[in-house]
Amino acid sequence: MRKDSRLSRMLHVLLHMARHDGPMTSEHIAKMLQTNPVVVRRTMAGLRDAGYVSSEKGHGGGWVIAADLEKVSLLDIHRAVGGPSLFAIGAEHENPACAVERAVNGALEDALREAEALLVARLGAVSLAELARSFDAQCVAGGWNPGTGDAYGAPA
Amino acid sequence: MRKDSRLSRMLHVLLHMARHDGPMTSEHIAKMLQTNPVVVRRTMAGLRDAGYVSSEKGHGGGWVIAADLEKVSLLDIHRAVGGPSLFAIGAEHENPACAVERAVNGALEDALREAEALLVARLGAVSLAELARSFDAQCVAGGWNPGTGDAYGAPA
DNA sequence: GAATCATGTAACATGATAAGTATCGTGAAA
């Protein structure tokens, strides 16, 4: 099953926006993500509704960050893009009549619940600002300075 | 996206088989799962290849358990049905050229890896026999005796 | 105010994958 990459993509965009002066257009962002401007607008609409970014039309318009990155976690972004189910596996029926099936589903859901709690905790513990700082630290450790420009010509 | 229910379904089937004398036909199993016999054969083929069940053709044929349930974990079943990806989210590109994207993916993958390790540990720690016993215990606690027959007429 | 730029939105196509279905072949038991 193809994976939902909205969270990953939005984090990618937000980090670029953080080190970018002025608005970024959907067109520009789409090139970064190697996709279509409409996909960008569609996905970023969730971030706008949550107040993390804002958008302006017309000349000089585009997207800008509208929140304190220290106060927004990866989990917040996950939820802003729709908070899709984290897992690809699950039970077929919600409330099965069969007692065996209920027992099986209960056991599986226990395990999934634990894993989800861990994942939610991890995503909730990291702010966008921290993620940006850890990127900067990686750059220094790697011996090159990304400066303040876009970094998508960076060495592999 | 619709969730992969193969693990859940196979656990359901195996517990019924454990409390059932003689082979169970794909038709019979399909009714339990509210699906089609072909889907049953397709999914159970993985269990057969792994040696957890065996199948016989002709009169009196069907599926029987072929392994010690104490020695088969939920994780084993997950792998036998194809071991599909556990998560519904992930990164878009495997090895992005963009350094920011690599940093984002790395952070996400760290969190996912932890959650996956926990989930794998939980599924690996429970044997089918334990799952069957916990079902029996639930029955007793609920004040009714499922006996040795099929239990899918059990009270909700 | 006309042209241009950029977002907003609707509608439809695509891709991937589990699941559902129909059909025929094969082998075993009665």
Next chain:
DNA sequence: TTTCACGATACTTATCATGTTACATGATTC
């Protein structure tokens, strides 16, 4: 030899993120 049950193939369906086209709306520039 008839029936039963699995094995295998091919095709369809359902779902949903993603991709794409087209057009409307609003803001800036001239």
